[in-house]
Amino acid sequence: MKFSLGFLSLCLLLSCSKNAIQKMSPTNKSSLTYLALGDSYTIGEAVPQKESFPYQVSSMLNEQGLKFAAPKIIAKTGWTTDELQAAIKAEKITETYDIVTLLIGVNNQYRGNSQAEYRVQFAALLQTAIGFAGGNKKHVFVISIPDWGVTPFGKGSGRNTATIAQEIDTFNAICKEETLAKGVSYIDITPGSRNAATDASLVASDGLHPSGKMYSEWAVKVSNAVVAVFK
Numbered sequence: 001m002k003f004s005l006g007f008l009s010l011c012l013l014l015s016c017s018k019n020a021i022q023k024m025s026p027t028n029k030s031s032l033t034y035l036a037l038g039d040s041y042t043i044g045e046a047v048p049q050k051e052s053f054p055y056q057v058s059s060m061l062n063e064q065g066l067k068f069a070a071p072k073i074i075a076k077t078g079w080t081t082d083e084l085q086a087a088i089k090a091e092k093i094t095e096t097y098d099i100v101t102l103l104i105g106v107n108n109q110y111r112g113n114s115q116a117e118y119r120v121q122f123a124a125l126l127q128t129a130i131g132f133a134g135g136n137k138k139h140v141f142v143i144s145i146p147d148w149g150v151t152p153f154g155k156g157s158g159r160n161t162a163t164i165a166q167e168i169d170t171f172n173a174i175c176k177e178e179t180l181a182k183g184v185s186y187i188d189i190t191p192g193s194r195n196a197a198t199d200a201s202l203v204a205s206d207g208l209h210p211s212g213k214m215y216s217e218w219a220v221k222v223s224n225a226v227v228a229v230f231k
Contacts (some may be wrong), residue, residue, distance in 0.1 A: 051212030
């Protein structure tokens with residue numbers, strides 16, 4: 001069979017274009033990867049693992065056609081910003097991830113740590129998160145600190161709930177400012193967390209942490225932000 005040079009050139013062009021499209025498509029990978037950094041809110045203290053927000057995010061993204069593997073989580077109940085950074089260094093991670101979430105700061109506030117210190121340490125963590133995303137800022141998603149003062153634990157803690165709310169807002173203002181300055185997405189779940197003051201279904205059995213229902217609300221916001229970037 002004989003083909004004209006023009007026909008062969010066209011076939012080659014179409015083939016190259018198709019390959020380029022496949023390489024750019026995130027779903028071309030066997031599975032996408034997700035790294036979740038944080039504290040008890042990230043591991044899902046007091047709820048089954050599948051109800052934690054990172055696992056719900058992964059599930060929602062899979063339903064949207066993005067093939068995500070189970071998330072890798074570096075988080076522990078009680079961690080502050082410096083403790084999270086130390087744990088990350090101890091992990092000695094060398095790979096990068098398709099998306100990274102960061103939620104940290106409630107324990108800085110709970111312990112009465114310096115807000116100036118939080119700013120410096122959070123900014124460093126954010127830069128670390130960007131590095132884990134291969135330098136792609138659009139693939140990093142920062143989640144605001146929820147207000148634990150509205151929970152049964154918070155109300156019975158002996159602390160002034162209005163003061164807790166004010167301090168949470170101040171830490172979040174720092175978090176948001178540093179996040180937006182780096183060109184990273186900031187997802188504000190704090191107003192919704194305060195609905196736990198009148199809706200017991202949003203609180204886990206320990207009376208402090210979010211229930212799977214509240215985590216689902218967070219996961220919807222995060223997954224929507226991720227889909228907007230990938231599609």
